[in-house]
Amino acid sequence: MSRPPKQNPPTTQPNGVSVIQSQARAPAATPRVSAPQQQQPQQQQQAPQLVPAPRSAAGGTATSTGRMKKPSADKDSDEYRQRRERNNLAVKKSRMRSKQKAQDTQQRVNELKEENERLEAKIKLLSKELSVLKDLFLEHAHNLADNVQPAGAAPDGASPAAGANSHGQ
């Protein structure tokens, strides 16, 4: 997956080309008529083509010239049509996957965002806990410093500092 290595520069090229395309297939057996979208006004016929030529048998007749012995065998070819159909299928498949992947990626973003929030919340909580504990610690330290004087120290009359501790867990 991922085919970054290759043709990209052309995107910048504002050329226009136009590779004609046409389609003149589907006799009657292929009722693949319903375009997923709307209805088709008319059925069209098409015209001759031009690209699907370089398709000869093996070391065929006139491959060099680019001409084939049978004048009526380009896109009319059964094989051509078959190949096209297969490719169209593959294309659809590929595009479907692509879309799916994009969706998944988008969802991944959402999930990650959620988890991020969760983590941040947790950090906040832990930070608070830590802060509380530290304060408590300092308080004790002060108490010790003030009281730990064996004889002459007033065990209680002093100041426990404002109290302060509210365990919130």
Added chain:
Amino acid sequence: MSRPPKQNPPTTQPNGVSVIQSQARAPAATPRVSAPQQQQPQQQQQAPQLVPAPRSAAGGTATSTGRMKKPSADKDSDEYRQRRERNNLAVKKSRMRSKQKAQDTQQRVNELKEENERLEAKIKLLSKELSVLKDLFLEHAHNLADNVQPAGAAPDGASPAAGANSHGQ
């Protein structure tokens, strides 16, 4: 963005349709020949078309019939061509955006992943700190329980005796 509302069901439909397309443009002034990718063997000519018909002036001549007064003015029409060109441009633009967006989304995923790791690391750190502080706390508590029974402590005179150890959490 996102156009889910509407034609979708067809995806399930393995139909095939085929909407012929063709191209027969650019006499000599529009050198849009070069496909952005490789070279094209021959330039092709094309054939007649069929879709671009319903294009008449205003309340023109024979709009109802679907025919236009000028027999040679379908896709050959200057307007048709212009419209096509514009649309092609728009399409390109749209696709470009779409791709960009996909890329951005992907990058977003990477960024979020990184941040997640950062946050988790932080959580780990905080947790450790907390743990250390708690232990320290417990230790002090024990010390107090064992020694800090100076004078005025014991309300009843008992002694801590057994005691006190077994850190829980």
Added chain:
DNA sequence: TCTTATTGCGCAATTG
């Protein structure tokens, strides 16, 4: 070399 997978492109129908 053949088959399948991807990709750029143009067309036409729709949508906004």
Added chain:
DNA sequence: CCAATTGCGCAATAAG
């Protein structure tokens, strides 16, 4: 009416 989207098929390539 115009631009933006979208499904679709074609052809050239890349991959396998």
